[in-house]
Amino acid sequence: MTVTVTDVAARAGVSRSAVSRTFTKGGTVSPEMRARVEAAAAELGYRPNPLAAALKTGRSGLVALVIDDAANPVTLAAQAALSAALEAQGRRAVLVNLAGETDPARAAARLGAYHADGALLVAAQLPAEVVEALRGAGRPVVQCFPHVVEAAAADVAGIDNVRAGRLAARKMLARGYGRPAFVGGPRTWAPMQERLAGFRSVTRSRDLELQVQWTEDVSVEAGQRAAEKILSRGGADGYFCADDRLALGVLLALEEAGISVPDEAGVVGLGDIEMAGWPQFRLTTLRMPLEEVTQAAASRLVALIEAPGGDPELAAFPCQFVERGTLRAPQA
Structure with missing residues (x-):
């Protein structure tokens, strides 16, 4: 049975409005009355209805x-x-x-x-x-x-998407990968463009040609298709994937192509989702704060x-x- 304001008021020996003021932020009620109402509410198991409160105060919590x-x-x-x-x-x-x-x-x-x-x-x-x-x-x-x-x-x-792209590029290039690729999408998403901008700023400063492969969505399947397209053009040896799900797809495509990771190709993701740490993936990535x-x-x-x-x-x-x-x- 639902406990109502009327039940609490009867148990505390106060008016319904006193109960309402007790549970309304900013409501005027004496410390003694507040204590009586709160004790009665706890005894009965009463919980204020936020939607009902919204009708009275304009604030629902x-x-x-x-x-x-x-x-x-x-x-x-x-x-x-x-x-x-x-x-x-x-x-x-x-x-x-x-x-x-x-x-x-x-x-x-x-x-x-x-x-x-x-x-x-x-x-x-x-x-x-x-x-x-x-x-x-x-x-x-x-x-x-x-x-x-x-x-x-x-x-x-x-x-900070631009900073994330720069960090991925610097870590990748420090490991000796010199044919970088970016996998991200959709192309219209501002964070994807920003991650690419950060990554590209570092590869451009090293005079490295960067392959860019956009995806229509963010999924393992999309990452796999993107890697297959890059491989059909001669491949890359370092893949920065703007989302971990894309990175997992890239790893699957590289495995299917017989390319050893990390010896022949490196992969960096972004997100640090749970699957990134699974033993079959062990994905190096950027963890979101x-x-x-x-x-x-x-x-x-x-x-x-x-x-x-x-x-x-x-x-x-x-x-x-x-x-x-x-x-x-x-x-x-």
């Missing part, structure tokens, strides 16, 4: 976690980390899956139905116009690991909920190089 790719390991990890970060700040997360959504007005309406105080977007495949509609729906929005970065118009928390990014995103959103306005902020964190088994040892 809920934050929408908007995703569009539940199969993405980074999305799943970010979802868990963001939920924990919000919980630590007195907020509760509600999942909103907009996979396949292309209509801006419908997307904004779906988000509005949850009465959330704000939204965290962990959605790499939503069209730019849908993202813009969510940002203009009358509640604070922070993008986490976005694929469209417009720092002048949006609050964003993610990784998930904890730092999600903490920054959650803190920024809560700040915007409490005090709307101000200039948008961009928080970009460096990746960490994770040595496993797909690059040779550094040259002396």
